[in-house]
Amino acid sequence: MAEAFKTVEPLEYYRRFLKENCRPDGRELGEFRTTTVNIGSITTADGSALVKFGNTTVICGVKAELATPTKDSANKGYIVPNVELPSLCSPRFRSGPPGEEAQAASQFIADVIENSQIIEKEDLCIANGKLVWVLYCDIICMDYDGNLLDASAFALLAALKNVQLPSVTINEETGLSEVNFKQKNPLMIRKHPVATSFAIFDDTLLIVDPNAEEEDLATGTVTVVTDEEDRLCSVHKPGGSPLTGAKLQDCITRAITRQREVKKLIDKVINSIKPK
Amino acid sequence: MSERRATLRRLSCSNGASHCSRLLEGTAASRERRKRKGLSAVRREEAGSMAAVVLSEPEKLYIVHGVQEDLRVDGRGCEDYRCAEVETDVVSNTSGSARVKLGNTDILVGVKAEMGTPKIEKPDEGYLEFCVDCSANATPEFEGRGGEELGTEITSTFYTVFSSENSVDLKSLCINPREHCWVLYVDVLLLVCGGNLFDAISIAVKAALFNTRIPKVRVLEDEEGSKEIELSDDPYDCIRLNVENVPLIVTLSKIGYRHVVDATLEEEACSLASLLVSVTSKGALTSIKKVGRGSLDPESIFEMMETGKKVGKALHVALQKILDEEESLGTSRQKVGFLG
Amino acid sequence: MPVDHRRLCGPEESHAPALWAAEEGGDESPRDPWALRPLFARAAVLSQADGSAYVELSGGTKVLCAAWGPREAPEPPTAAAAAAALRMGRLQCDFRRAPFASRGARRRPGSTAERDAERDLAAALRTALEPTLQLERYPRTRLLVSVLLLQDEGSVLAAAISAGALALADSGVQMYDLAVGCALCRGPDPSAAWVLQPGEAEERRAAVRLTVALLPALNQVSAVQGAGSGGTPEDWAEALCFGLDACYRLYPVLRQSLLQATCRRRRAM
Numbered sequence: 001m002a003e004a005f006k007t008v009e010p011l012e013y014y015r016r017f018l019k020e021n022c023r024p025d026g027r028e029l030g031e032f033r034t035t036t037v038n039i040g041s042i043t044t045a046d047g048s049a050l051v052k053f054g055n056t057t058v059i060c061g062v063k064a065e066l067a068t069p070t071k072d073s074a075n076k077g078y079i080v081p082n083v084e085l086p087s088l089c090s091p092r093f094r095s096g097p098p099g100e101e102a103q104a105a106s107q108f109i110a111d112v113i114e115n116s117q118i119i120e121k122e123d124l125c126i127a128n129g130k131l132v133w134v135l136y137c138d139i140i141c142m143d144y145d146g147n148l149l150d151a152s153a154f155a156l157l158a159a160l161k162n163v164q165l166p167s168v169t170i171n172e173e174t175g176l177s178e179v180n181f182k183q184k185n186p187l188m189i190r191k192h193p194v195a196t197s198f199a200i201f202d203d204t205l206l207i208v209d210p211n212a213e214e215e216d217l218a219t220g221t222v223t224v225v226t227d228e229e230d231r232l233c234s235v236h237k238p239g240g241s242p243l244t245g246a247k248l249q250d251c252i253t254r255a256i257t258r259q260r261e262v263k264k265l266i267d268k269v270i271n272s273i274k275p276k
Numbered sequence: 277m278s279e280r281r282a283t284l285r286r287l288s289c290s291n292g293a294s295h296c297s298r299l300l301e302g303t304a305a306s307r308e309r310r311k312r313k314g315l316s317a318v319r320r321e322e323a324g325s326m327a328a329v330v331l332s333e334p335e336k337l338y339i340v341h342g343v344q345e346d347l348r349v350d351g352r353g354c355e356d357y358r359c360a361e362v363e364t365d366v367v368s369n370t371s372g373s374a375r376v377k378l379g380n381t382d383i384l385v386g387v388k389a390e391m392g393t394p395k396i397e398k399p400d401e402g403y404l405e406f407c408v409d410c411s412a413n414a415t416p417e418f419e420g421r422g423g424e425e426l427g428t429e430i431t432s433t434f435y436t437v438f439s440s441e442n443s444v445d446l447k448s449l450c451i452n453p454r455e456h457c458w459v460l461y462v463d464v465l466l467l468v469c470g471g472n473l474f475d476a477i478s479i480a481v482k483a484a485l486f487n488t489r490i491p492k493v494r495v496l497e498d499e500e501g502s503k504e505i506e507l508s509d510d511p512y513d514c515i516r517l518n519v520e521n522v523p524l525i526v527t528l529s530k531i532g533y534r535h536v537v538d539a540t541l542e543e544e545a546c547s548l549a550s551l552l553v554s555v556t557s558k559g560a561l562t563s564i565k566k567v568g569r570g571s572l573d574p575e576s577i578f579e580m581m582e583t584g585k586k587v588g589k590a591l592h593v594a595l596q597k598i599l600d601e602e603e604s605l606g607t608s609r610q611k612v613g614f615l616g
Numbered sequence: 617m618p619v620d621h622r623r624l625c626g627p628e629e630s631h632a633p634a635l636w637a638a639e640e641g642g643d644e645s646p647r648d649p650w651a652l653r654p655l656f657a658r659a660a661v662l663s664q665a666d667g668s669a670y671v672e673l674s675g676g677t678k679v680l681c682a683a684w685g686p687r688e689a690p691e692p693p694t695a696a697a698a699a700a701a702l703r704m705g706r707l708q709c710d711f712r713r714a715p716f717a718s719r720g721a722r723r724r725p726g727s728t729a730e731r732d733a734e735r736d737l738a739a740a741l742r743t744a745l746e747p748t749l750q751l752e753r754y755p756r757t758r759l760l761v762s763v764l765l766l767q768d769e770g771s772v773l774a775a776a777i778s779a780g781a782l783a784l785a786d787s788g789v790q791m792y793d794l795a796v797g798c799a800l801c802r803g804p805d806p807s808a809a810w811v812l813q814p815g816e817a818e819e820r821r822a823a824v825r826l827t828v829a830l831l832p833a834l835n836q837v838s839a840v841q842g843a844g845s846g847g848t849p850e851d852w853a854e855a856l857c858f859g860l861d862a863c864y865r866l867y868p869v870l871r872q873s874l875l876q877a878t879c880r881r882r883r884a885m
Contacts, residue, residue, distance in 0.1 A: 417694055421693075428732075432732070436843045439843055440843065440844060549747075551840070560847060561846060563844070564842050564843075565841045566838075567743060569751075572836065574857070577837060577840060581849035
């Protein structure tokens with residue numbers, strides 16, 4: 001009976017739960033799904049991380065390559081993030097080139113990297129004007145059950161923390177670069193931005209970490225990105241129902257708490273895989 | 277008439293015996309059926325990606341039972357090819373070209389040699405590029421994007437077949453390492469699809485490569501180390517490719533419990549799975565691939581590979597004989613071309 | 617090269633650092649030709665697909681596959697295709713390789729070379745999986761199989777075939793049998809023997825490569841795809857027997873994973 005009701009009147013079905021301050025999957029309104037992270041599982045990448053928010057699964061692999069910098073920023077490397085939503089992750093996506101949602105997510109991640117200064121691009125410089133690192137961060141969603149942005153940002157951060165770059169020297173005589181794979185250095189991660197998304201229900205109710213069903217029923221979403229110094233890196237609110245200042249302040253407070261938890265989780269995992 | 281016969285020769289790898297009289301009944305039946313099909317000409321269907329005809333169950337049964345007795349509808353045995361016509365040097369603005377008619381199937385292949393830069397991973401070799409054009413003339417299904425799937429399937433098959441290191445001596449295509457090499461663009465045009473496309477195309481490709489003449493160039497280096505490429509003045513001064521190791525594809529279609537070579541469209545409609553093998557003139561198999569939506573039992577794959585080797589070797593001998601004969605006629609040969 | 621506006625592209629040209637590294641000697645450890653790399657398979661891993669499977673070969677090849685049961689097929693383009701659709705369903709395959717899946721340079725997604733390679737793999741997967749399905753039972757529909765390669769350490773197509781068959785079975789469509797894939801290769805050395813489930817380095821050096829797929833319950837071969845320097849039919853037959861035997865040995869692992877998935881599902885109910 002409940003199943004039939006859910007199919008016919010999904011919104012009403014949801015409202016009944018929300019009235020009791022809980023969600024159909026058993027969570028409270030402010031409760032996150034179980035979050036797990038697995039770092040360094042892809043050995044062909046220079047750094048990788050797999051993040052799960054409940055069913056939502058996102059993998060990020062970082063590949064480092066060498067390139068020449070542009071003329072106007074001769075001492076800066078490149079960070080190139082891309083989010084892919086292959087047909088495998090959900091029947092709502094078709095195969096072929098990235099669709100609108102994937103493009104928007106890529107842009108969001110690029111903005112987070114740019115605004116939060118997660119890595120100083122100058123750190124990626126090897127020889128001024130000649131040689132810099134390019135970090136290709138490919139984020140692929142494997143199971144799409146809502147809250148793609150949080151999971152992607154999390155996977156990116158964890159993967160970057162896992163990156164080990166081989167040492168590169170430029171031979172003075174020949175002018176050619178020499179790469180030594182035996183000597184590897186981790187990347188300097190300057191900031192730890194964490195994204196926290198909220199779904200807005202019936203214009204007023206905020207629920208945290210929405211799954212795919214909740215995202216479809218919600219009247220709007222908002223994503224807040226903060227770093228460990230409690231600074232706001234980005235607020236992403238793509239249309240939908242309006243939000244009062246007080247509500248937004250509430251979101252930011254909750255995002256700050258979430259940032260602490262996520263940072264703790266990453267540190268724990270990084271420490272556990274460190275060679276003793 | 278005599279000149280015509282000199283250029284248009286028949287290529288058959290049957291074991292000598294004439295099948296024409298053996299199955300008059302069969303050929304008559306096939307003619308009859310073709311007439312019947314004319315009445316319902318719209319009954320065509322897509323089977324896999326191949327253009328194919330729709331047959332009713334009794335029609336299929338007729339073909340399957342015939343194959344069981346080594347008697348095919350057009351009078352051939354299971355391991356016989358249809359008559360093939362091969363003519364090379366048919367397109368004057370290519371480096372080499374060939375047209376092959378195998379039964380109804382009609383293929384034109386042109387090879388163009390252009391100068392390019394070698395690939396990074398193989399700095400001292402030239403390379404081949406394949407392009408297949410499924411013309412809408414061949415079958416109405418190819419209209420629009422219809423032929424694309426088949427085109428890419430054929431292209432990727434040929435890349436695989438020619439990936440074997442010694443099929444063509446790629447080192448001879450190198451002009452100077454890392455800088456210049458010859459790139460052979462092999463363009464395949466399907467004019468008529470009448471079954472057994474892969475074999476017909478491979479015959480045409482080999483004939484076109486045999487016919488290919490690449491101008492001789494020399495690399496001149498002056499004292500400062502700058503290089504210049506000089507083309508030979510004599511237009512007849514050119515490189516010929518050694519096509520001895522270029523493989524031919526033999527498609528073996530499983531029909532009932534047996535397999536046939538060179539299946540017609542009707543026979544292809546009765547076959548759920550086929551095995552493509554590429555065979556060199558020495559009888560070595562350089563690639564094998566199952567196609568079609570059916571499966572094969574291991575025993576029959578072994579048998580098919582054996583047949584493929586035997587038939588492929590005979591096909592190579594027959595083709596080489598024709599190519600050599602045509603070559604011996606030199607420039608005096610009268611060309612038949614498309615209207616012949 | 618046309619610019620890809622749908623992705624963030626970065627610099628026009630960049631090279632893998634390995635290009636400038638000192639050549640590393642390959643680890644030529646002799647191996648038992650009979651040995652199979654341990655295979656890990658788990659069905660029902662994704663929430664959004666009707667059926668799914670994950671296959672990992674020890675050494676690192678990781679393949680994820682999702683399958684969807686009969687769905688509405690788009691209007692066939694020609695009358696001929698429509699006639700075929702009336703008789704049976706269609707299997708549609710999609711193959712994606714993660715840009716970070718291979719060693720060396722990153723594969724640029726959307727580039728022509730990458731698209732061609734993915735299309736060829738998808739076509740090969742389709743030929744291997746079609747014989748396992750009772751497509752006559754699903755006229756006018758299409759079944760979907762979508763594969764994501766996460767890491768390439770050799771024997772990719774074989775792993776994808778096994779994963780695809782598991783995912784289809786997990787989605788509950790009617791099948792004749794599972795398809796089990798296995799790859800083999802042989803080194804350039806004339807005395808070299810066939811090796812089962814080669815790694816990426818072995819594949820790169822190999823003179824001959826072969827991938828087979830078997831429907832073990834019916835003893836039917838659903839895929840044979842091999843190429844390389846020539847061999848006699850006997851050579852190939854030997855390799856084929858060798859590969860098929862390996863498929864029989866892998867079969868119980870796949871069956872077990874299906875059984876476990878069903879048990880997990882029942883417990884969750």
